[in-house]
Structures are given as structure tokens and as C-alpha cells.
Amino acid sequence: MTKVIRAAVFQTAWTGDKETMIQAHEQAARDAAAQGAQILCFQELFYGPYFCQIQDKEFYAYAEKIPEGPIVQRFQTLAAELGLVLVLPMYEEEQPGVLYNTAAVIDADGTYLGKYRKTHIPQVPGFWEKFYFRPGNSGWPVFDTAVGRIGVYICYDRHFPEGWRALGLAGAEIVFNPSATSRGLSAYLWQLEQPAAAVANEYFIAAINRVGQEEHGDNDFYGTSYFVDPEAQFVGEIASDKQPELVVRDLDMNKLRTVRDRWQFYRDRAPGTYGPLTAP
Numbered sequence: 001m002t003k004v005i006r007a008a009v010f011q012t013a014w015t016g017d018k019e020t021m022i023q024a025h026e027q028a029a030r031d032a033a034a035q036g037a038q039i040l041c042f043q044e045l046f047y048g049p050y051f052c053q054i055q056d057k058e059f060y061a062y063a064e065k066i067p068e069g070p071i072v073q074r075f076q077t078l079a080a081e082l083g084l085v086l087v088l089p090m091y092e093e094e095q096p097g098v099l100y101n102t103a104a105v106i107d108a109d110g111t112y113l114g115k116y117r118k119t120h121i122p123q124v125p126g127f128w129e130k131f132y133f134r135p136g137n138s139g140w141p142v143f144d145t146a147v148g149r150i151g152v153y154i155c156y157d158r159h160f161p162e163g164w165r166a167l168g169l170a171g172a173e174i175v176f177n178p179s180a181t182s183r184g185l186s187a188y189l190w191q192l193e194q195p196a197a198a199v200a201n202e203y204f205i206a207a208i209n210r211v212g213q214e215e216h217g218d219n220d221f222y223g224t225s226y227f228v229d230p231e232a233q234f235v236g237e238i239a240s241d242k243q244p245e246l247v248v249r250d251l252d253m254n255k256l257r258t259v260r261d262r263w264q265f266y267r268d269r270a271p272g273t274y275g276p277l278t279a280p
Helices: 018-034 057-062 070-082 155-159 161-169 183-201 254-262
Strands: 004-011 039-041 085-095 098-106 112-117 142-145 148-152 174-179 204-209 226-228 245-252
Touching (some): 018 039, 018 070, 018 245, 070 085, 085 148, 085 174, 112 142, 155 174, 161 183, 183 204, 183 226, 226 245
Parallel strands (some): 004 039, 039 085, 148 174, 174 204
Antiparallel strands (some): 098 112, 142 148, 204 226
């Protein structure tokens, strides 16, 4: 019996203020649900600018508690209304001075399922993230949602194969990678790394990137969000490199078994030999 999940991602540009950014994402959720989507993921730090282009403590104010904060609660209500699983990449304050780059996962009935905290934190020109975030300590959770088992990996994480594999070992069927990544730095990797990770780990990946330039820096965010299947095939067209776009795609989940029956990557692992890979 064919199992198809209709999944969506939303790429957009900074509107200039937090409330209109939230409203744009609420409308995207309504539009996704109207198209039959069952799950939707937003871009990294979805309700703000990508402030990590500069180092300024005023942006600490964008952080809020998860799940107690108002944004999670607002989208819990919306998820329940629409029957839509939501992945919300946010700025999290655990306590004053303890801040994370986090994604909250909300089930289709509005239940808060948990969060993933970005593990790998860059500190390079235009991406001064160590000024804003502690490295995540959540491990690699996989969430049982109304549509299946999903994982989250955030932006810079995608350059590190270990987390992709950990999510696969934990049973992920779809992994969402919300990002804010710029043309000059990483465009040559964008359509290479995630398809390769999908093949190596035999699951679907959704890659989400924002678009446009923002007043806080000169990074050119190039969109081109997409879904890729376990055979490294793009599911439908890749999104625009300049315009906001809601990407809705049907994912044939039977491909997971087809590919895993063909390539026994999980059976043929040799974890007893990998000790040196974890040496500091």
C-alpha cells in the first residue's frame, strides 16, 4: 500500500519587523494546509532577520522560552486548527545568558513534541553565531508525529555527516534542514551535500533557505529550497533563488524500503572500527 506524505517548506525574505514576519508564516501555514500539506517547516530563525551577520547584544531580545513562550503557543493553536505538523526554527532562551539556535516540533493536534538544538555553531565572517548561541545539548531526537518519524538538523550542521547518520539510526524518515545560507559562501555545496546525505542515510531531506539581502549585512540568501529523496532525486522543482515561495511536494515513503532493501548500509556499518572518529 502506497504511503504518501504531502510536505511543505517555506522560504521568505525579512519583512522588517517581527510581527509581520510571524503573520507571513501564519499565512504560509494556512496556504500549505489549503493545498493539503500535512507537515510544514520554516527557515532558520524564522520570525527575525538573520542577525548573526553582525555582533550586537540587542538581538538577544529575539530569544524566548520553548515551549512556554508566546510564539510556540501561538503556533500550537494554529497547528491544531489546521491539523498541520509544524517545525519552528527559533531563538531559544533557556535562562538569561543561556541561548540556543533551536527548532520546536508541534504535532498536528497542537501538542508540543520537543526540540532540537543546533549542535555545530559557526564563527566565520557574516556568520558570527558563537556570539549568540551555545552549542546544542539535545542530542539527535527523532519525533513521532502524525505523519511519521521526523528529525531536524539546522544549517551549518549539514556539513557534519555524524548527525545525519545518528538521525537515521534513530529511525528518521524525513529530516528537515532549515538554513540561512549565502550565495558567496556555500552555494556550491547546497545541491551536493543534502542529496548525498539522503543517499548515505536512506531517507528524505527537506532543505530550506531564506531569500534576499538584509539591512544587517551583505549576505545574499539564495533560497532554492527543495526536497530530495533517498535516491538523490529532487522531488519536483527547486524553489526560486530570489523570491519567497511555499514548496509543497508529495513524498512517496515506499522509497525508503525500496532503497534500504537495495543498499544495506545500516547492516554493513562497522561501528566497532569508528572509535578514532570520536577522538578530540
